[in-house]
Amino acid sequence: MSRVAIAVVLVVFTWNSVRAADDPARLEWNVEGVTREALVYAPAAAKSTPSPVVFCFHGHGGRMKHAAATFAYHTHWPQAIAVYMQGLNTPGVLTDPEGKKPGWQKTFGDQGDRDLKFFDAVLATLKKDYKVDDTRVYATGHSNGGGFTYLLWAARGEVLAAVAPCAAAAKPEFKRHLKPKPVLHMAGENDPLVRFAWQQRTIDELRKINSCGEGQPCGEHGTLYPSPIGTPVVTYIHPGGHELPRNVPPVIVRFFQEHVRQPAPSS
Numbered sequence: 001m002s003r004v005a006i007a008v009v010l011v012v013f014t015w016n017s018v019r020a021a022d023d024p025a026r027l028e029w030n031v032e033g034v035t036r037e038a039l040v041y042a043p044a045a046a047k048s049t050p051s052p053v054v055f056c057f058h059g060h061g062g063r064m065k066h067a068a069a070t071f072a073y074h075t076h077w078p079q080a081i082a083v084y085m086q087g088l089n090t091p092g093v094l095t096d097p098e099g100k101k102p103g104w105q106k107t108f109g110d111q112g113d114r115d116l117k118f119f120d121a122v123l124a125t126l127k128k129d130y131k132v133d134d135t136r137v138y139a140t141g142h143s144n145g146g147g148f149t150y151l152l153w154a155a156r157g158e159v160l161a162a163v164a165p166c167a168a169a170a171k172p173e174f175k176r177h178l179k180p181k182p183v184l185h186m187a188g189e190n191d192p193l194v195r196f197a198w199q200q201r202t203i204d205e206l207r208k209i210n211s212c213g214e215g216q217p218c219g220e221h222g223t224l225y226p227s228p229i230g231t232p233v234v235t236y237i238h239p240g241g242h243e244l245p246r247n248v249p250p251v252i253v254r255f256f257q258e259h260v261r262q263p264a265p266s267s
Contacts, residue, residue, distance in 0.1 A: 024068050024084060029121045036118045039064045039084040041074035042130055052080040052136035053126060054256065055119065055152075057145030059167075060092045061101035070244060071140070076253045081130060083122060088114070092144065094193055104141075104148035107171055108155065115148060116155055123159065135261045140164035140252055142244050143194065147171070150202075154178055161261035164252040167191060167242050169198040170205070180210045180231040182259040186248055188240045206233045219251070230262070 024039035043051065054077065058067040064086040068074070074082040091099035093106060105111040126132050137159050141149040146168025153163050154170075154177035162182040170178070183206055187199040206212075212225035212233050225233040234255060238245050 022074070022078075024074060024082065027125075029118065029125065031114065031118050031121050032112075034088070034114065036088075036121070037064070037086045038122060039068050039086075040126075041068075041082040042126075043079055043081070045079070046081055046130040046132075048131060050131045050133035052077070052133050052138065052256070053123070054080050054082050054253075055122075055137075055139045056082065056084045057104060057139070057141030057148050058084070058087065058102075059141075059143030059145050060087075060090070060094075060096060060103035062087070062142075062145070063102070067142075067145075071249045073249060073253060076250050077257070080136075081126060081132070083126070085118065085122070087145075090144075103144045105151070106144075106147060107151060107173060116151070119152060119156065134159070136161050136256075137261070138162055138164070138256045140166065141168070142166040143168060143242065150174055150178075153181060153183075157181060159261075162256055162259040164255060166244055166248065167194050167199075169194055169202045175205060175209075178206075178209050180227070180229055182231050182234075182255070183210070184234040184236065184252060184255045186236040186238070186244070186252075188238055188242060190240060191242045193242045203233065203235055222251070 024041040027038055027040050029036045054073045056067050056071050064084040068084040087102040087104050089099050090103035091097055092103060105115045139149045139152050139160055146165035149163050149165040150170040154174040157179050164184040166186040185203055187196055189196050207225050210227045210231040210233050211229055212227045215223040215225050218224035221236050221238050223235045236251060
């Protein structure tokens with residue numbers, strides 16, 4: 001074998017090794033006797049440098065592996081810890097009423113709050129194993145995962161810097177629990193599953209909660225509703241349906257990078 005050929009083989013081997021090392025790793029947790037799992041990517045620097053965390057939740061019937069490939073936050077923001085959570089079989093509201101597919105609890109107390117407890121367990125592990133920047137913890141999800149993102153905001157909002165639900169609507173009972181927080185909401189105007197009118201009502205409520213002013217164009221498909229208290233609402237409204245447009249994850253990353261959780265006012 002020539003030196004050139006050997007060099008090519010070594011380069012390919014090294015590149016493949018780096019890629020394998022950079023893939024999210026499957027981890028398990030025991031949450032009240034139930035095995036839960038997630039794919040976790042953590043940059044090497046997270047052991048010594050305060051690092052942001054992005055939690056990602058798939059839609060009903062989804063899988064963490066597909067979420068990692070679709071959202072790919074570990075490639076769009078390699079300096080952040082990315083966590084792709086796996087749901088358990090859950091009865092759906094709009095589909096799968098028998099609960100034969102994985103999903104997330106829909107509201108407070110549903111499924112024994114198993115998914116809120118799962119989130120708590122994962123965040124505790126990350127804080128034990130890495131230097132987590134407590135001011136830069138984010139959550140995003142699609143469809144049922146987006147609905148769970150709204151539930152996280154309502155139930156665990158004190159730990160989140162910003163959220164980005166996609167193709168989802170917040171339940172009415174969340175309203176009084178949602179404290180002002182930067183939010184990016186992605187919706188399809190022709191969504192046949194989570195109707196756009198439902199999502200528009202959510203956006204209208206968010207603007208009130210966040211004390212937002214009138215909208216301003218913000219990139220392709222985007223509108224920024226500025227807030228005098230630093231909690232803007234940003235919408236990404238595309239002409240499609242329930243799908244997640246391929247260019248949305250980078251938009252979400254840029255949004256997250258702009259927002260840091262402010263400390264609670266002292267009493």
